[in-house]
Amino acid sequence: MPTAQGRQPANTAVIPSQQKGWAARHEEKVKAARAEKHDLLLIGDSITHNLDLPPYKAVWDQFFAPRRALNLGYSGARTENILWNLQNGELDNQSPKVAVLLIGTNNSDDANYPIVHTPEQIAEGTQAIVALLREKLPETKILLLRIFPRTNVYRKGNEELGSARRRFQTNLRAAELVARLADGKMVHCLDVNHVFLRLDGSLDPERMPDLLHPSPQGALAWARAMEPTLCQLMGDSNRDTAAVDNTALAPVPKLENDCYDWYARHAEVLKVKNQLAPEVVLIGDSITHFWAGPPRAPIQNGPQAWQTLFGERRVLNLGFGWDRTQNVLWRLDHGEFDGLHPRWVIINIGTNNFSTTANARANTPAQVAEGIRAICLRVRSKSPESRLIVMGVLPRGAKASDPFRSKIGELNKLASELGQVPGITFLDIGEKFLQPDGELPRSLMNDFCHPTEAGYAIWAAALAPLLAGDR
Structure with missing residues (x-):
């Protein structure tokens, strides 16, 4: 809505903002970036952050550790937070082959954040991250992952906080807009969301038990679905060792x-x-x-x-x-x-x-x-x-x-x-x-x-x- 002066309010999704509560993790990641070069960056929110946790170690060790990957995921992060992190040291000394970006679901969260972004604003925030990566890492290929589906409901007593349906629809539309950023050369877009679904369109509770975050089983399905594209962009061998007999x-x-x-x-x-x-x-x-x-x-x-x-x-x-x-x-x-x-x-x-x-x-x-x-x-x-x-x-x-x-x-x-x-x-x-x-x-x-x-x-x-x- 226009401001009192008739101007459109600024899109905060594109304004770098330091995320509260994660200063220590940010310092740790800056130190890791300056200490050695990584061939793969994984950038995102809690879905990416979780890959650092012990239950996900097998997935990390199979698909990402051998590629000298650095996890730049932060629980609760939004596009504006990722912009601040990347502008403040996390890309220092880096020239990775690929950067994977999965971001935006917290920008649509109308239950836990005072500012909620539209699909267009989320796409603009993602575009700003892509532009920053292209500026600082001109030789790096960027893989944009479509925002994962979410249907989780937040409640206070019997009252729903925000709208699960609105969050789902916002992410769906934002992902369609973000896909337009792909040029097929340095910026690529990949949709792996089908691995989390059942045929009726509901989320598979074994792969996404809280209807927001992939379980270790869900993370494995995600990694396997991403692997053909990732190995092509990395220029290395496919690390999916599971035999697939069905062509x-x-x-x-x-x-x-x-x-x-x-x-x-x-x-x-x-x-x-x-x-x-x-x-x-x-x-x-x-x-x-x-x-x-x-x-x-x-x-x-x-x-x-x-x-x-x-x-x-x-x-x-x-x-x-x-x-x-x-x-x-x-x-x-x-x-x-x-x-x-x-x-x-x-x-x-x-x-x-x-x-x-x-x-x-x-x-x-x-x-x-x-x-x-x-x-x-x-x-x-x-x-x-x-x-x-x-x-x-x-x-x-x-x-x-x-x-x-x-x-x-x-x-x-x-x-x-x-x-x-x-x-x-x-x-x-x-x-x-x-x-x-x-x-x-x-x-x-x-x-x-x-x-x-x-x-x-x-x-x-x-x-x-x-x-x-x-x-």
Whole structure:
């Protein structure tokens, strides 16, 4: 609000301020900085500070100590406090390879602080820290972590102090604004919040028992999710020793060639998504890609069904030909869904995971189901209010005896369990494509894999009642 003189009050999130109660820790960190050079700085609040505590030692020793890391986390710190710390000796003598920054949740805390910041102010405070790091450490790469989710409630008697929902929403919006600071060169942004969630969008009490701070188990999940990006920025080896057999869960970019430029389509999505502000987002492979809608595909097999279903709705098509679950995960981790809050998200993915090629091996139905679940978690994390429709994988192959049929049937049975989660609908329309003997007619899929206009009409008719409630 304007002051009495009509001026906007100063944004205290960008004004360096010494944090009360932590002078001794600050002196200790300044001494450590001046004593030796560190390759990795971890900067933040209590979530980072906790990594110094004994219960978190195993995580620290595995992922951070070998990188000569310095923990610059402070319980209760806000952006203004971090600015003061960094301006007053904590960066002396340093030229680290990477600085990881996780800050902002205390700036939104309307229960424990007299001054509460807006999302825009938190983003400005974070931007000021980034600018300071770039000035003092010009060769250091900065990794901005999205503010972790929080749903903890503070009470005085029976009265809630502040608003847990408002804090959550402020952090969500602030994180979207902070993500714009990334340039893909020296400043990078990473969202690992899905590791703390259950499918219904609530926080996993085993990983975040107080609904604010990760437990040691949660910190391990955080470190593991951050590790692929961190080791790339550090230029060293991956320190995650846990074996991951399921390739459907390991995010990767383009694997296969198709009739379009995969990376160009990704770039086009990033260009148009925010301008479109979609009400509906479709996520999938070529079956989604070649339906219709923006960004425009080189092939559109169902434009009439698309128009009949969506009409004037704003719809974004995130289908990419030949994609598997791991490709979708990579795209979600690289901005395609960031900042979007559609009413509906329609997910149709998994059929390509059953194919072995020179670039990827086939997955089991159980592994593909895990990949679909991981996609749902990422969407939930980025847009908690969106309603999800998970499609059963469509039948493929001309005859019921086709080897793909049994795998698809097993996958759909496993994926149907997602429909028991609030906010998720599982929709299996496969039987509508088949004749009584299980044969798949060419009139619905002329290559026994991709729908024709008539096939897309079946899909559109099945979706119409679910979307009708928004009209």
